[in-house]
Amino acid sequence: MRRVILYIATSLDGYIARPNGDTSWLHDERYSLEGEDFGYGALLQSIDTTLMGYKTYQVILGFDMPFPYPDKVNYVLSRSPHADAAHVQFVQEDATVFVRNLKRQQGKNIWLIGGGQVNTLLLKAGLIDEFIITYVPVILGDGIPLFAQGTPEKQLHVLESKSFRNGFVQLWMQP
Numbered sequence: 703m704r705r706v707i708l709y710i711a712t713s714l715d716g717y718i719a720r721p722n723g724d725t726s727w728l729h730d731e732r733y734s735l736e737g738e739d740f741g742y743g744a745l746l747q748s749i750d751t752t753l754m755g756y757k758t759y760q761v762i763l764g765f766d767m768p769f770p771y772p773d774k775v776n777y778v779l780s781r782s783p784h785a786d787a788a789h790v791q792f793v794q795e796d797a798t799v800f801v802r803n804l805k806r807q808q809g810k811n812i813w814l815i816g817g818g819q820v821n822t823l824l825l826k827a828g829l830i831d832e833f834i835i836t837y838v839p840v841i842l843g844d845g846i847p848l849f850a851q852g853t854p855e856k857q858l859h860v861l862e863s864k865s866f867r868n869g870f871v872q873l874w875m876q877p
């Protein structure tokens with residue numbers, strides 16, 4: 703069965719974006735390490751499909767660059783109808799039923815890009831198989847949480863942890 707992998711970066715206080723959706727703190731100059739991509743290239747090799755919430759899709763569209771995953775099948779979860787758009791398919795059916803069926807289909811793994819709302823939805827439904835969480839040594843104080851407040855407590859097993867010279871710490875976990 704295909705695995706859903708949540709590969710995402712978070713602040714120390716558990717935010718994936720500032721309250722206005724800004725993620726520029728992730729791309730601060732001080733964090734760049736020559737020749738290091740924090741496992742991103744390997745992740746892209748291992749997947750053929752992405753999943754994202756509509757708000758994350760809007761943020762990606764706002765970046766000043768072409769759509770970043772044109773060679774993948776990209777699904778955007780939304781409760782509202784949307785006109786066809788390049789590179790993505792909008793999922794209008796029940797999102798957890800859709801993802802459960804997607805996992806049963808042939809193919810490579812599935813990258814759950816985020817954001818917080820869809821992370822929470824799929825976590826609660828037990829549909830996330832792997833967590834690769836990169837902790838960035840910054841406290842934002844407020845923002846969009848990795849998982850929404852009120853998410854039920856859950857213990858994860860750490861398979862591996864990696865630390866990087868720029869202060870990033872990455873935990874590889876599974877339920």
Ligand SMILES: NC(=O)c1ccc[n+]([C@@H]2O[C@H](COP(=O)([O-])OP(=O)(O)OC[C@H]3O[C@@H](n4cnc5c(N)ncnc54)[C@H](OP(=O)(O)O)[C@@H]3O)[C@@H](O)[C@H]2O)c1
Binds near residue numbers: 821823
């Ligand atoms: N740090 C990182 O690495 C990282 C990675 C990814 C994203 N982000 C950030 O995360 C932020 C967005 O996170 P977010 O939590 O605000 O939003 P989100 O999870 O990206 O998207 C929320 C939207 O998903 C749809 N949705 C939510 N629950 C649903 C359900 N049960 N069924 C179907 N559709 C559902 C709804 O779309 P409709 O309103 O259209 O119904 C909802 O508005 C952005 O700022 C992005 O930059 C950061």
